[in-house]
Amino acid sequence: MKTAAVVGVGLIGGSLALALKRLGVAECVWGVENSEKHAAKAVELGLVDEIVSLDKASAEAGLIVVATPVNTAPTIVTKLLNKAPADQVIIDVGSTKQELCELVSMHRHRGRFVATHPMWGTEHSGPEAAQREAFAGRAVVICERERSDADAVEKIEELYRALGMKLIYMSAEEHDLHTAYVSHISHITSFALALTVLEKEREEEHIFDLAGGGFESTVRLAKSSASTWIPILLENKYNVLDVLREHIHQLQIMRRMIERDDEVGLRDMMDKANTIKRILK
């Protein structure tokens, strides 16, 4: 392929741009980027060869990766599909899938689009956060595989396999349900935990010194960007609220047990929570 383009050159888009070059998928990688600051930084860091307009990318790139916040992705994907040359492949890499997949479902060129979600990320954002060795060893979810053209799916599966990722297939509904459990809720608790501590603990020096006690890992995600996460939580509102209600319920049960010195109840809960070992490495 002569040219690939990445729309939104931040943490995920920037890391994918680096990967496209490294794997030799495209001779040239373009970036499309609204923020002038991010655009300049992406070129300076060598994430992309050049910044171009969305129109130019749409007309000339063989592969286009849409890596913008999930509230803007549907419009961008639709505009790209409207003008997609017959051999172009368009993918997104967003954290919610139902809204996007529904919006493009009846598009005449739906087949040129592959809905994907590589399950990799960090709490950092912007082009500076892009990493050269991202994605390897993680899963990538491909949604509604059967609605994409066979050649498009094949090309994208080959790309993710070359990145060392495990391919998983789900409907968009399933995807949004499972990611609410294993990703979105973790971000909410981290944000809330950071706020709790900032609210209650006035002596910041002590947070810093004592953070070895487990705080750092549970609060890491609270550094994540609002521009990325507000659209995710609102687009996946139904699932997120369902999991959040259950989480608050579990915390209230633990609170009552601590109030009542209920050692037996606490032991049951912790022993059950420990079984998460079985599932995680």
Added chain:
Amino acid sequence: MKTAAVVGVGLIGGSLALALKRLGVAECVWGVENSEKHAAKAVELGLVDEIVSLDKASAEAGLIVVATPVNTAPTIVTKLLNKAPADQVIIDVGSTKQELCELVSMHRHRGRFVATHPMWGTEHSGPEAAQREAFAGRAVVICERERSDADAVEKIEELYRALGMKLIYMSAEEHDLHTAYVSHISHITSFALALTVLEKEREEEHIFDLAGGGFESTVRLAKSSASTWIPILLENKYNVLDVLREHIHQLQIMRRMIERDDEVGLRDMMDKANTIKRILK
């Protein structure tokens, strides 16, 4: 020193035993351990040279480290102080300090005891979890320094400095307040998060595959041992409940904002939560 003894040869006790040998603090390190299985394992792994009775350790060791759950430490420290030879030093390494410091406060040999809390740990427990390169770069809190004999404090400070730890001084009350914020609450949220996901997510295969999305780091502490954590939460009940109430409150605010699509409110909360960056590395 000829001999040091570690009472409770688990994650922390075992790691300290290894450190005592490595630093050459004692020629010989004894273990005192109730569990026969842990005792055998500690010897097999070379954490301690020999398992002895508490009485023998009390009579002959120059330094005794009490590394048992926080509900048993006060009794053990008191028994050791009752018979402490004039040049013996006794320390504990537990995660709560108020109860213990209060109980020994009027002991005739109070000066031989140094209350310490090295802020290092992992979610694993037992002698197999002990690590050779633990503690370095972390903080260690010494409580009520002024109530310990000068020679005892000096010896212990030298030990922790040799381990590469940063010494911090607090009253027992301050210690329990700050650790509720930066350690105890993180464990509660992790336990509750694991239970939420286990409760709602029946498809365990998906948890495993998708855990790259942030879940693993926030839920890591849910693997922690109930025998360690129930006594900590109950001994520090007043502070823990205070922080837990605030945390549930923050989650309820976020829930209402998501329900109402309140983007401005969510952005304010997340931007504020982001300031935790300033405090953590």
